[in-house]
Amino acid sequence: MTEFEEKHLNDRNARALWQVAPGAVALREETLSLDQDTVLLLTKFSGISRGTEGLVLQGKVPPSEYERMRGPNMEGQFPFPVKYGYSNVGRVEWGPSELVGRHVFVLYPHQDIVKTRLEDINLIPESVPPSRAVLAANMETALNIVWDAQIQPGDRVAVFGAGVVGCLTAYLAGRIAGTETILIDTNGQRQPIADALGVTFSSPHHLSGSFDVLINATASDEALNLAIAHAGKEARIVEASWYGDRRASITLGGAFHANRLQLVSSQVGTIPAHKTARWTYKRRMTKALELLSDARLDILISGETAFEDLEAAYPRIVNAPDTLCHRIRY
Secondary structure, eight states: OOHHHHHHHHTOEEEEEEEEETTEEEEEEEEOOOOTTEEEEEEEEEEEEHHHHHHHHTTOOOGGGTTTTOOTTOEEOSSSSEEOOOOEEEEEEESSTTTTTOEEEEOOOSBSEEEEEGGGOEEOOTTSOTTTGGGHHHHHHHHHHHHHHTOOTTOEEEEEOOSHHHHHHHHHHHTSTTOEEEEEOSOGGGHHHHHHHTOEEEOGGGOOSOEEEEEEOSSOHHHHHHHHHTEEEEEEEEEOOOOTTOOOOOOOSTHHHHTTOEEEEOOTTSOOGGGTTTOOHHHHHHHHHHGGGOGGGGGGEEEEEEGGGHHHHHHHHHHOTTOSEEEEEO
8 A cells, every 4th residue: 555545545534323322323423544454345335134223223232142242343332322233235445456346245334434354345246236235144144044944855934024034034945945935924015025035925823734944033922932833743943033132931831842842043143063064154145145146135125215314214214114124325
């Protein structure tokens, strides 16, 4: 880096969204200081993960989870103020010459100019529009859930919750040969999404039969109990939700024991043990990005807001029950 480049880049001011109090956010400025091991990105899009970011904004991260809930490149301390988010798509402005001008994905909060490490960026395949790549973190989570669920060809699979993660999990499950995948949600308006993704939709009240694998992505113990009720003998139930500071009440008598059910947790921060000999976090993210090449997945982008308007719009976005992935345009 020349003296001119160093002065030019160090003078750059970035703006980022901070959660500053329950229900309140603010855009704050910071000055970036680069060195030879960093990469500078101009953010093109970021994505709001409504479930997790909503819990953070409401101050519902329990003290016991303060460290485990820290996201990559998060700043501040729970409960407030924190700079939190993890779905950022940018164009490389400064870095290795072969990367300049390329679009990349990075686990980073909502910020217009990003300084990050070379090893933290992930090239977006040519087959994936940068505008769709904001789904990468959710697709990575869905991929990990499918691994934890150990779905086999021909299985009957129930996915509870047609949020972004639930929809992506059902989408992946439905692509496994011979599976019958049903996406369950209380909101009947999610049926067109299930249809577009090639899976069957059902309301909880109309669910019938038993399943080999059941996945709960609702953060609702009511759905988890329904999964137990519809699990076949020795079926596998995967709890993929994060409940924050809430407790879940589930029925562990009756069918749970009689049917020798498995209840397992899935959390994207850890690669399942049966994959760790071959899979790294980098390989998993690379695969998640490749899986976004299907244009049908654009249906999961439920809205778009300009970054300049985000300070006023953010609380409404994360509190709106119909929000799937809300895209921020820079």
